Amino acid sequence: MHDHRGLSQDMMSVEGCSHPASAGIARDTVNKPTPCHENMFIDDPDVRIAAEALEELGAGKSTGNRRESVFLDRVASYHPIISSAVNAYEASKSKVPGLRFSTEVMESVARPVTSRFDMDAFACRQLDRIESNFNGSSIAIVPTSPSSKWHGVIVSAGSIGAAFSEESIRGLRYCIQWLRFTNNNVECMIEQMLDLLSLKPEDAVVPQSEISHRLAVFKANIVETIKRTVDMTAFVPIDPRRVSWYSCGPTVYDASHLGHARNYVTIDILRRITEDYFGYNVTFVQNVTDIDDxxxxxxxxxxxxxxxxxxxxxxxxxxxxxxxxxxxxxxxxxxxxxxxxxxxxxxxxxxxxxxxxxxxxxxxxxxxxxxxxxxxxxxxxxxxxxxxxxxxxxxxxxxxxxxxxxxxxxxxxxxxxxERQYDLDMAKLNVRPPTVITRVSEYIPQIIDFVKKLIDKTFAYEHEGNVYFDSINYDRNGYSPYVKLEPWNKGNQELIADGEGSLSKTTGKRATSDFALWKKSKAGHPTWDSPWGKGRPGWHIECSVMASEVLGEQIDIHTGGIDLAFPHHDNELAQSEAYHGCKQWINYFLHTGHLHIEGLKMSKSLKNFITIQEALEKYSSRQLRLAFLLQQWNSGIDFRESLISEVKGFEKTMTNLFTNVKALKNEHNESVGKGLTIPYQYAKHERNLLNSLDTSQKRLHEALCDNFNTPLAAQILLELVNKTNIYLSSTRSDANICLVTDVSSWIVKILGIFGFEMSQLGWASAQNAPSSENTVMPYLRVLSSFRDQVRSLSIDKAPHSRILALCDRIRDFDLAELGVSLDDREYGAALIKFVDRQDLVAQREAKFAKEKEKADKKAAMKTAEDAKKRDRLEKGKTVPSEMFKTAEYSQWDNNGIPILDKEGVEVNKSRRKKLIKEWELQKKLHEEYLLSMR
Incomplete structure (x- = not known):
């Protein structure tokens, strides 16, 4: 078992979600939860959340700020967990400026709102009512020694000298119910505050959709802030040797676009790291949705x-x-x-x-x-x-x-x-095929059986051929709350409707949050027989059934785009946990972030998407994977030219190292083949490089354990390349080729783990290896042609400049076409490197284009200068003494400069002064003209 640190937890619910979103490996792994009593486990999601919160906060972090709410004081007095949570809220305001500003604004508005609706008194009355109905709600704390790790964390972090007896656990449950109750009331208060803040002087009513949107953004910001402050959570697979992983696959009705590439390539990177770096055996299941509206x-x-x-x-x-x-x-x-x-x-x-x-x-x-x-x-x-x-x-x-x-x-x-086009796209992107592919149309009998069981357990009901999941009954009598991942979207009708599909009718639903498990077929729709008549499965049930059929009643990891979190994944959780009778069907959710193009979201419905095929016409598969690797997997990506520039810079840096190391290694092997003794120097520079390699390996390991931090991992690789380049520059021909090869090999290994196609010491070539004769012949032709031309120039006793020009031509044209680069060196022979032909040709064309631009600019300047000179000569043809002999004047001096105008009036001094200047200029031009005529 590898000794890896846990990865950061993605808190998907302020209601105590039990689904961390990141994977890693725990130091102290356990195979099964340890029972605390017959119905309670130390690994129970609520206890985990409380423990992790207390581990960070502790009872000693109270700011001591006075709380004005009687209700809040009463609830906080029941248990240190709630008290610590309240204290954390107060403390966080001083640590996070953005949160402090938001909360101060909210509190200033909340006070008149809570007073207006008398919310505090209402909450206290509810507290009295629940206390009277909650048997054994007093929390008996009996000091004892911790019986488990989680038990110890809770005890030590909360400064509670207590064991978790059945009574105290029921008390903890009671407190967490109050946290949930409080969360729901906070949601109502925020909605009311937004209403008040949005009122204009004329009391205009803000549309409900706008309020919902702003509320969702507000809540998302809060959750994101919480996510950044919680500790890591360890990844503990159900089976220490194997990871079960289900990933939502494509709905195959159109071409896959760049957003799909971001999702599937990113998940492929995470899967490869889990398999090839952390060493887990992964059963990776991905579906194909071939039945959908x-x-x-x-x-x-x-x-x-x-x-x-x-x-x-x-x-x-x-x-x-x-x-x-x-x-x-x-x-x-x-x-x-x-x-x-x-x-x-x-x-x-x-x-x-x-x-x-x-x-x-x-x-x-x-x-x-x-x-x-x-x-x-x-x-x-x-x-x-x-x-x-x-x-x-x-x-x-x-x-x-x-x-x-x-x-x-x-x-x-x-x-x-x-589906075939999707498979071809994934192959071009080098996405590893799933272990198991499930196609919805092949699981209809299993889906029907699944729905039957939900009806039998009263978590589903039939209405006129349609079967719906009973979300209200599940919320009341289920195994966990309905909507865990994004509880703030629970009432979002737009998302709910989108999840139900364009062809669905909502008539017959008992609640708007209920969703279709089986849809009655209509004319023009595909149909299957069922106990409820002809119909077809709903979208959400499909993944639950296929994942359960292959991976069972509990799964380690579930992946998909963030847009699937609600309602799709939330509905998957509810119906699966209802079916299996468990509280946690999925242990870890990983949601990849959105992709935008120059700030705009892509959408098939808006017809503004770039297909994968179109993207591959402009960028290579390697560049697209690099673009996704350089961004955090669960963050949004804005696909801009600046990102592509960063990608190309990374690619070029790596390519330069690989070609240099291969060239040096070939040169080394050639020298050894000639019987030369090559010193293997190991001194200060070598020790520094070896230390850099060791440090990079440790840092990269920490980065991958830190929520699959691939952007940091890529930066670590770049820094190591830069240090290697510095070493090569400082040692020149005395470089320790074994050490440099080891550094390059490790970088190649890591890039291979990330899913890049690599050769032994660099990027893999897309070309097939030809025969020896076909390989050698093009180079022999170049050598033979060069010899013939040098021989001819020598016989003609041509100047050295022509021989040097021939050398430049073989470097820039003949060898470049074969993918060979010659780097001239001051201290010896040129370094021979094998480089991608297209890159060399592009570099050559760019160089010549720049030279041509410079020559064209020089020629244009000369043309302009010649035209200007011609104009001067043309103007200089006129004799100075004749230039003013016009009807405008009546008398001139000996040089032909006017004295009297046509009316016989003497030309004034200023005018005459100007005329003299013009005469002198013309005299100069005329002299230039006469000189050019000689």
Whole structure:
């Protein structure tokens, strides 16, 4: 067993979530939780949370600040856990400036609100009521010795000389219930405060969606602050030798985009570190969702569109009539206040404030574009007519004919096609295939059995062919709270609706938080037989069933994008824990962060995404993996040019080291092959480099134990490369090649663990190894050609400059085309390096482009100078004495400078002075002209 430190805990719930989000390895591992009494475990999630909080805070960290709430004082007096939590809140305000500002603002607003609604008195009355109903609520504390590690942590951290008897554990449960009760009341208070803060002088009402959004952001900031202050949590797998890991896979209805690459490549990096660095055997299960509302919609729409365009291949009058009617229907649906008619609508759309409308509805520009593009196509049909009207035509075709689509192969073929494309994309990104792939359509019988059991346990109910999970009953009688990961989103109807799918109807639900386990089929949908009639599974149940079938009733790690946390993963937890009768189905959740492009979120529904294939046309697979490695796995990524510049800089630094070390090693082997004795120097510089390697290995180990901190790990590698380069520069030809090779080999090993394709001493080549003759022949041709040209120049007794130019040509062109770089050195022969041909050609083209730009600039300056000189010579043709002989003057002196104007008036002094200057300048120009004519 490796001796690794635990990784940071991702606190996903302020209600005592039992699912840490990061993985690591514990110093003191345990196989099974130690029972504290028949129904309670020391590893119980609530006890863990209390213990970890107390371990950091302790009873001695109280700020001593006076609390004004009678309710809070009463609750805090029941147990040091709550008292410590309150003290931590007070203490954190002095440590975190942003939190202090937020809390002071909140408290200043909260006081009048709590007074207005008399919340403190209400809370105290509730406390009295619960105390009277809670049997044995007095906390009997009996001093004893700690019986376990967690027990000891709680006792020592809270300064409680007590053992956790059944009575004291019930007391702890009671306190934690109060923490949850308080959390819910805080949520209500924050909503009321936001209402008050949002009121304008005219008492305008803020939309509920805006309040919910601001509340979610506020809560997320609080949780993020808590996450940064808690201690590490150790990763303790269920089986010390094997890790069970379930990862949400693709919903296959369209091309995978860069956001998917960020998720799957990042998870691949985490998996490889767990397997190849920490040495765990991982059973990695990933699903393919091939039954989903999006797949049904897309497959049916594609089929209807292709059938219609094959039956009507051109924009006939009949087609134009139908498309025009579809255009009007689309306009009325999405822009009811707009004027009817193509021309009037286009004129009206030009008056809109697009930015303001987009802020209200992100799909606004997409729908507006669909109408404008289709309007132009209707007015002037072209070869792209059907492509341009598709978005407005398909909804009409679907409403008219969608119910007639019954062939199940239509839905399966779409999913199969995009599943194949996904697999190809993952192969190009070098993502390691799963141990087990589960496809939803192959688990229908198991899903039906799973739903049956939930109904039998009263955690689900049937209504007119649909089966829903009973979230209220589960919250009341279940094994753990409903919604653990993101409890602040529990009432978010927008997310709930999105999780249910576009084709779902909510009629028959007992509560808005209930979700579909089985959906009654409609015409135009794929169907399977079930005890509740023909239908298909809901989205959330699919992952629960497949993960349970392969990995069992408890799983170590569950991964997916952060957008899946609620409702998908929260619903997975509820139905799985209800099914298995357990309090913790998943031990560790790892959620990867969002990806934005230049600050904008990608979305298939908004059609603003970059596919993986498109990304690979611009960036290499290695560069994309580097981009994700250089960002923390659970943080958001903004895919900007600055990030790509950082990636290319990292890549170039590594490439330069690898090529230098390989060249030096080849040079060393050649010298040894000639029988030369090469000294293996080990002095100050070598000791420093070896110490740097040792330090880097220790620091990288700590970084990977610290919540898979790959950005820090990459920085450690860069620093080691820089120190190696300094060593090579300082030692030159006396470098200890064994030591340098060892450093490079370790860097190659770590990069290989991160999922980069590596060779023995560098990046792996994408080319297949050819035969020996084919390998050698191109180089022999270059050598033969160079010999012929040098021989010819020598016979002709050409100047040395021509021979040097030939040497430059073989370096910059002939060898570069073969992927060979020659680095001239002051102290000896050139260093021969094998480098990627494209890189060398790109460097050469950049060098020549710069030289050409310099030459062009010089030529342009010369051209301008020549033109200026020509103008001067042309002007100099005029004899100075004749330049003023015009009708403007009537008398001149001997040099031809005017004395009298045309009226006979003498030219004034200032005017004459100016004329003399012009005459002198012309005299100079004329002299230059005469000189050029000689």
């Amino acid at each position: 999006k797949i049904i919609d897309r497959a049916r729409e594609n089929y209807l569109y292709e059938r219609y365009t094959s039956q009507h291949p051109s924009a006939s009058p009949k087609v134009l009539e139908k498309v025009s009617a579809a255009w009007e229907k689309y306009r009325e649906s999405h822009f009811p206040s707009s004027p009817p008619g193509l021309a009037d609508f286009v004129r009206w759309s030009s008056t809109l404030d697009i930015s303001a409308e987009t802020a209200k509805d992100q799909k606004f520009p997409l729908r507006l574009k669909a109408l404008k593009v289709s309007a132009a196509a209707i007015q002037s049909p072209s070869a792209t007519f059907f492509d341009n009207v598709r978005d407005i035509l398909v909804p009409v075709l679907d409403s008219e004919q969608g119910a007639s689509v019954e062939d199940p192969s239509i839905f399966r073929s779409l999913a199969a096609y995009w």
